[in-house]
Amino acid sequence: MTTPLIIDTDPGVDDAFALALAAASPEVELLGVTTVFGNVPLADTTANALRLRALLGREDVPVAAGADRPLVHPQPHLSSAHGSDGLSGARGTLPEPTRAADPRDAVTLMRELLEAADRPVTIVPIGPLTNIALLLAAHPRLKAKIGRLVVMGGGVDVGNTTPSAEFNLWSDPEAARRVLVEEDVPTTLVPVDLTHRCAVGAGWLADLARTSATGAALVGLTGEYLATYRRILGLDGIVVHDAVAVAEAIRPGILATTAFAADLDCSFGPNRGALVVDRRREVERPPDLDVALDTDLDGLRSFLFERLSSLGGA
Template structure:
């Protein structure tokens, strides 16, 4: 039986790989995509999602736009890692959409998809958590329809947008705290401590790009992202953060995870958006929240390549 899947996203180069991975995986049924501000403004994340949907030939999947700002405080800045349009300036290389944005907003779409589902739905938030926080706040009765959340975000040992904070959580710490700390939905958090260990090389990308026109179009979105990682980490490759979370949604247990107690720093000091993770043995974490800590990274890279290379022609 396939698992119904909703991806909440702010595309983003790694988001593009995540969406492609979901489209290529028979274990899940992608039933909806919702967009949120993040790497670029909402208008761009939504336009990117529509183009990616067209590339992946999944125009059957509704795409609904969501929050264009955080719950409380403005996002100080956008990420420059993904280029001017979020896709290394290459959005125009993707097919024109043949279906418009869904008239429903993101929260309404998620609500209606959950209400209609006859089995638990997995939601994979791979951008700021604003849409998901709003869903859980407005419709708490629907929590029982959510099988689990697989959240890409946070850093246990530091951040990537500040010394303390990872970009997604830092973009809306109040929303992240609502989802990760205050709620009781079964959740797996996939932090950058794990995703950074599954970087893929420029050579890996080039090989993937040769497998099909669709894969080649995906790899064609990576130029600015590659340049960023070369500049900031001296890495000749990229980190496909969001695809790692989708991989865990496709194959539950692919990532080893532990139940740590967690807080999100919502102060306005240098730690804002950072995670405070209590890893002491005498401080057991909540039953619903597990934090990914490890995996077979070579095996995970092989899984990503196998699925993404199966996308076929564009």
């Protein structure tokens, strides 16, 4: 039986790979895609999601736009890693969508999909957590319909936007704290400590580009993203953060997790947006956040390649 899946996203190059992975995986039924501000403004994340949906031949999946700013305080700046349009300036290389964005907002779409579901739904938030915080605040009764959240975000020992904070959580710390700390929905967190280790090299990308027109189109979105990682990490490749989280949603247990008590720094000091993981043996609150810290790296990369290379022509 397939797992019903909703992806909440801010495309984003790695988001593109994540959406493609979901589309290529028969274990999941992609019910809907919701968009949020993040790597680029909401209008761009939504336009990118629509074009990616067209590339993947999944015009049947509704795409609904959500929050265009954080719950409380403005996002200080956007990500520069993904280029001006979020897809390395290559959005125009993707097919024009044949279906517009859903007229419903993201929270309404998620609510209606959850209400209609006949089995627990996995939600994979791979952008700022604003839409998810709004959903849980407005419709707490629907928590029972959510099987699990698989969240890409946070850093246990390192950040990627500040020394201690990862971009998704840093973009809306108040929303992130609501979801990760205050709610009781089963949650797996996929932090940058692990996703950086799951990076794929330029050779891996070149091989993927040769598998199909769709694979080539995905790799064609990586130009500025590749340049960023060469500059900041000396990496001849890219970090596919969000695809790692989607892999865990498709194949539960592909990532090794440990339960921790955690909090989120919402102060205005240098650690704003940082995940605070309590690794002591005796803690004041229960260790209820499953944090993914390890995986079979070669096995994960092989899984990603196998699925993405199975996509047909664009």
